[in-house]
Amino acid sequence: MRTTTRESAMSLNRAFAVARREPANPVQWTPEEERDWKAAEAVLIKAGYCPSCASDSEEPLRSKLGKWEPGDYWNYAGRACPNCEEFFVCGEQPEYEPDPWMGDADPGL
Secondary structure (H helix, E strand, O other), X not given: OHXXXXXXXXXXXXXXXXXXXXXXOOOOOOHHHHHHHHHHHHHHHHHOEOHHHHOXXXXXXXXXXXXXXXXXXXXXXXXXXXXXXXXXXXXXXXXXXXXXXXXXOOOOO
């Protein structure tokens, strides 16, 4: 149990380090940077931290996400950051089923 806590703390610290890292090109990420960011974002959200606040270049914060909000037919389920108000889709989405209707044409024709 102790090693899993230590490993998760190390992965969380690595995720915060990736979030604070400046990209090589300010216009477009390299594939390695994109892969690293997706992994770091998943770790941060799973731990309950806001990836958007952690990656702020001027003042990186360790802002905790709010309570999990269940989804419904129109909205995804997830958690919002009280600091920057970003919403992150996370967890299972059983309530959200997109409407299969695609267009305004009459399907009966």
